[in-house]
Amino acid sequence: MAAGAPPTLLVVDDEARILSALRRSLRREGWRVLTAGTPAEALRLLDEEPIDAVLSDHKMPRMSGLDVLEAAAERRPDAARILISGWPDEIPAERLAALGIRALVPKPWDDAELKRVLRGALEP
Amino acid sequence: MGHSREPVRIVVAEPPSRRGADSLGTPEALRRIGRGVRIEVAHDAASALELARNRADLVVLDRALGADADRVLAALRRRGPPVVIVTEEATADVALETFTAGAADCVTAGEDYAEVLPGVALEQIRGWRAKTARREVRQRIRSLERLHAAIVDQFPAALAVLEGDGGILTVNPEFERAFPAGSFEGRPLADVLPEDLIESADLRDLLARARSGAERAPRIARTGEAGRVRAFDARAERLDAEGRLLLVLADVTERERLARHVRDLRRYLENVIQNMYSGLVVVDEAGRVAVSNPMAEQILGEPRGTLRGRALADWFGAAAARDGCIGRTLREGARVRGAEGVVTRADGRTVPVAISCAPLLDADGTQLGAVVIFPDVSELVQLQTQVLHAEKMASLGRLAAGVAHEINNPMGFVHANLAQMEEYLEDVAKLLEAARQGPERFEAVSREIDAAALLDDFGQAIRESQEGSERIRHIVQDLRAFAHRDDGEWVEADLNRCLDSTAHIVWTMMKHTVVLQKEYGPLPPVRCHPKQLEQVFMNLLVNAYQAIEARASRDRDTGRIQLRTEVVDDGVRITVADDGIGIPPEIADRIFEPFFTTKEVGEGTGLGLSTSFEIVRRHGGSIRALPREGGGTVFEVFLPKDGGSRA
Numbered sequence: 001m002a003a004g005a006p007p008t009l010l011v012v013d014d015e016a017r018i019l020s021a022l023r024r025s026l027r028r029e030g031w032r033v034l035t036a037g038t039p040a041e042a043l044r045l046l047d048e049e050p051i052d053a054v055l056s057d058h059k060m061p062r063m064s065g066l067d068v069l070e071a072a073a074e075r076r077p078d079a080a081r082i083l084i085s086g087w088p089d090e091i092p093a094e095r096l097a098a099l100g101i102r103a104l105v106p107k108p109w110d111d112a113e114l115k116r117v118l119r120g121a122l123e124p
Numbered sequence: 125m126g127h128s129r130e131p132v133r134i135v136v137a138e139p140p141s142r143r144g145a146d147s148l149g150t151p152e153a154l155r156r157i158g159r160g161v162r163i164e165v166a167h168d169a170a171s172a173l174e175l176a177r178n179r180a181d182l183v184v185l186d187r188a189l190g191a192d193a194d195r196v197l198a199a200l201r202r203r204g205p206p207v208v209i210v211t212e213e214a215t216a217d218v219a220l221e222t223f224t225a226g227a228a229d230c231v232t233a234g235e236d237y238a239e240v241l242p243g244v245a246l247e248q249i250r251g252w253r254a255k256t257a258r259r260e261v262r263q264r265i266r267s268l269e270r271l272h273a274a275i276v277d278q279f280p281a282a283l284a285v286l287e288g289d290g291g292i293l294t295v296n297p298e299f300e301r302a303f304p305a306g307s308f309e310g311r312p313l314a315d316v317l318p319e320d321l322i323e324s325a326d327l328r329d330l331l332a333r334a335r336s337g338a339e340r341a342p343r344i345a346r347t348g349e350a351g352r353v354r355a356f357d358a359r360a361e362r363l364d365a366e367g368r369l370l371l372v373l374a375d376v377t378e379r380e381r382l383a384r385h386v387r388d389l390r391r392y393l394e395n396v397i398q399n400m401y402s403g404l405v406v407v408d409e410a411g412r413v414a415v416s417n418p419m420a421e422q423i424l425g426e427p428r429g430t431l432r433g434r435a436l437a438d439w440f441g442a443a444a445a446r447d448g449c450i451g452r453t454l455r456e457g458a459r460v461r462g463a464e465g466v467v468t469r470a471d472g473r474t475v476p477v478a479i480s481c482a483p484l485l486d487a488d489g490t491q492l493g494a495v496v497i498f499p500d501v502s503e504l505v506q507l508q509t510q511v512l513h514a515e516k517m518a519s520l521g522r523l524a525a526g527v528a529h530e531i532n533n534p535m536g537f538v539h540a541n542l543a544q545m546e547e548y549l550e551d552v553a554k555l556l557e558a559a560r561q562g563p564e565r566f567e568a569v570s571r572e573i574d575a576a577a578l579l580d581d582f583g584q585a586i587r588e589s590q591e592g593s594e595r596i597r598h599i600v601q602d603l604r605a606f607a608h609r610d611d612g613e614w615v616e617a618d619l620n621r622c623l624d625s626t627a628h629i630v631w632t633m634m635k636h637t638v639v640l641q642k643e644y645g646p647l648p649p650v651r652c653h654p655k656q657l658e659q660v661f662m663n664l665l666v667n668a669y670q671a672i673e674a675r676a677s678r679d680r681d682t683g684r685i686q687l688r689t690e691v692v693d694d695g696v697r698i699t700v701a702d703d704g705i706g707i708p709p710e711i712a713d714r715i716f717e718p719f720f721t722t723k724e725v726g727e728g729t730g731l732g733l734s735t736s737f738e739i740v741r742r743h744g745g746s747i748r749a750l751p752r753e754g755g756g757t758v759f760e761v762f763l764p765k766d767g768g769s770r771a
Binding site: 015018020022025028059060062086107108109111 | 585
């Protein structure tokens with residue numbers, strides 16, 4: 001990551017208002033926030049943008065958050081991968097480990113906690 | 125008796141030549157007997173005999189007929205009528221010959237023929253008539269004797285004729301069968317009849333009374349041990365001045381057994397009717413109460429014994445009594461089972477009842493009225509309502525995951541927005557503090573925290589939070605509307621609206637997985653319980669959704685639910701088709717059974733489709749599941765416009 005330039009975060013959720021809330025919140029943290037309302041859009045952005053971290057919702061039509069993060073791992077192995085879900089208990093831990101997912105954030109999330117997780121994501 | 129009052133009939137048999145010059149004047153002579161005499165003339169043996177056998181009193185036979193005359197004589201010799209021979213040859217030989225041949229008399233056609241013949245004829249006629257009368261009397265006596273013997277022999281009661289001293293003169297075969305004793309004649313009655321039989325009816329007293337002509341009502345005499353008692357109707361009658369008596373003992377064991385059986389049956393029936401836990405009334409053809417039981421009085425709210433003669437319309441309403449099952453049974457002899465009905469009591473209270481009607485027929489099948497049975501189903505209705513509601517709650521439970529997801533998303537961003545707004549507020553506080561310190565400071569802080577962006581973000585966070593909480597409010601409102609109890613009233617409803625609002629709730633939960641296609645046709649208002657039908661639609665939609673989910677994980681991710689409404693016949697058809705996993709043929713005919721479920725314990729009540737089936741049935745409609753072409757299931761619900769027949 002080049003010094004001075006803000007780090008880029010890709011947020012994926014099929015709920016526009018969640019994207020909007022996260023954009024407002026994390027922009028203040030100094031992130032350049034990109035948002036994708038569909039997994040397809042997320043994959044396109046992963047191909048085109050220099051992304052440092054991906055924060056994805058899990059339950060989405062057509063493609064789950066885990067699948068999105070798996071695709072991100074292939075395209076951007078260095079980007080930190082964080083999953084957010086309303087039903088964190090339902091997500092198999094072995095898959096989280098296999099995909100090298102940094103954190104699993106419950107939804108609704110605690111804004112301060114999420115910011116702390118994302119700050120940690122920038123450290124190797 | 126006989127034919128003594130009938131006109132005298134005489135047959136004259138003579139050769140045809142007697143009609144001309146050879147005439148002896150026989151018919152003319154006979155006419156002198158009197159005006160009442162009928163004379164018929166024959167010219168040969170065959171016609172003479174035919175006339176003679178047709179109740180003739182006399183045959184006057186002209187010897188000139190020759191061989192025909194002999195034939196007539198021979199034929200009538202045994203049984204008559206008498207034959208008087210007329211001859212022109214007055215010799216003793218002729219007379220003897222004719223007598224030997226069987227003639228009753230012989231008259232010579234001489235000068236005094238016209239005077240002699242009527243006298244001879246009359247004497248023969250008188251004799252013949254007397255003989256005929258005696259024969260008839262004898263025949264009648266013989267036939268009466270046979271009749272008497274037949275009656276006595278065949279009479280289905282034991283008969284005994286008793287001498288004045290009480291000894292038996294004679295008995296009939298039935299007596300011998302009933303009281304076998306070998307010999308009877310001359311023995312005293314007490315030797316032959318069982319003592320308990322004589323004692324039980326005091327037969328000695330009965331006979332004494334009969335002998336003296338005193339009043340003697342028939343008595344019942346019994347004999348035999350308990351369980352095998354035979355009963356006899358005993359009567360006695362004096363036959364003649366010598367004091368002979370006729371004793372009649374008719375076996376009435378079977379009659380008494382039948383009478384007891386009928387009494388038992390009647391008491392049994394009465395017990396059932398009086399104690400059954402249902403109202404029962406029997407009405408005549410005009411619908412008026414003829415018979416009722418205490419439960420009927422209780423349900424109808426009337427005092428004991430006041431129902432007779434009243435019209436059922438008093439409680440069931442004129443329209444229901446006329447057009448409902450009671451009216452149809454009275455008019456058409458229809459049998460109805462368990463129709464829904466409402467009794468309105470005099471005090472205004474109403475009682476839900478299940479009405480069953482059957483025609484009351486006599487042995488020939490003529491309808492005399494109707495039997496109406498109506499249990500009070502208040503408790504049942506209450507239970508049904510509870511079950512319906514419980515099932516409805518359970519079907520909501522099946523949506524819980526979807527509901528949670530739909531609430532969780534707005535909760536998520538509203539929650540995050542609130543945390544942000546707290547930060548925005550801190551920035552605002554900083555700005556206010558800076559403003560107090562002067563314009564320069566305010567400018568600097570404004571730039572530092574980007575006040576313009578702050579205002580934008582603050583406004584956006586507020587608006588989006590409002591929208592989020594509004595969404596949650598909507599979902600809760602939908603759920604509450606669906607969970608709302610049915611008020612039990614029949615109303616005219618627009619089924620497109622019912623279906624659409626239910627589809628909206630369900631679709632909110634399943635929009636990620638399911639594409640919903642709607643083809644609503646224009647529908648007439650349908651008389652129904654809308655809340656109950658919404659429950660049916662909910663069940664079908666959730667089933668469709670789950671069928672798609674079950675398949676989605678296997679091949680495609682999304683599915684399609686097609687909703688269709690249209691008018692058919694006298695009602696509407698609602699179709700819910702899915703392209704889900706489908707119903708295995710081996711369970712297709714069980715899916716509407718209560719408690720039948722293919723789901724894991726805790727996932728389904730097994731009552732969804734059976735409840736739907738019951739709701740639709742109570743609307744007079746039908747529901748069925750068909751396999752969908754290309755996979756999946758089609759549920760078709762038919763509902764009649766008038767909500768089905770009512771009691």
